[in-house]
Amino acid sequence: MSKVYFKKDRLRYGFLWMLIFAGASYLVSLFEINWLATTLMIFAGLSLITGIFGTNDDTGNSVGIACPKCKVFHPMQSLNDIESTIYLYGETVFRTRKSDGLNIHPFLCLKCKNVTEYASDLNNLSGHAVCGYEYFETKKMTKKNISDAMAFAKLHGHQHIIETLK
Numbered sequence: 333m334s335k336v337y338f339k340k341d342r343l344r345y346g347f348l349w350m351l352i353f354a355g356a357s358y359l360v361s362l363f364e365i366n367w368l369a370t371t372l373m374i375f376a377g378l379s380l381i382t383g384i385f386g387t388n389d390d391t392g393n394s395v396g397i398a399c400p401k402c403k404v405f406h407p408m409q410s411l412n413d414i415e416s417t418i419y420l421y422g423e424t425v426f427r428t429r430k431s432d433g434l435n436i437h438p439f440l441c442l443k444c445k446n447v448t449e450y451a452s453d454l455n456n457l458s459g460h461a462v463c464g465y466e467y468f469e470t471k472k473m474t475k476k477n478i479s480d481a482m483a484f485a486k487l488h489g490h491q492h493i494i495e496t497l498k
């Protein structure tokens with residue numbers, strides 16, 4: 333598996349299917365096949381509901397991290413190694429969500445130079461987990477992110493990261 337499916341993708345596909353069903357419904361209504369038009373409209377509604385309120389079922393997937401922009405998946409055991417384009421450096425620079433005490437960590441994507449926040453959700457309690465993790469905001473990396481990642485790389489002797497971020 334290399335591509336993964338995020339909450340945003342589910343929304344997008346839900347919307348797309350709604351449009352397809354609604355369009356088809358409109359077309360058959362032109363031919364006055366009303367029962368079919370109604371059925372298609374119901375499917376359009378269901379697609380939207382699934383898109384917005386649906387949850388991800390990825391119990392069959394292995395645990396790992398993916399960049400929501402690039403969608404390249406890295407299994408947990410290969411993260412932070414020399415080939416990995418994802419760098420987890422947030423051991424000490426995480427924030428804690430006030431409402432439930434969830435720890436949210438940042439990671440750096442070396443491919444698109446974005447920093448994404450993620451939290452461990454191995455049992456998919458949020459319903460939005462992708463391969464064991466829930467994802468939050470993705471932003472362009474800042475000087476602060478770089479210096480945090482650099483500090484982490486120096487601490488752990490990740491020479492390839494030091495070279496890349498220099």
Ligand SMILES: [Zn+2]
Binds near residue numbers: 441443444
């Ligand atoms: Zn990326």
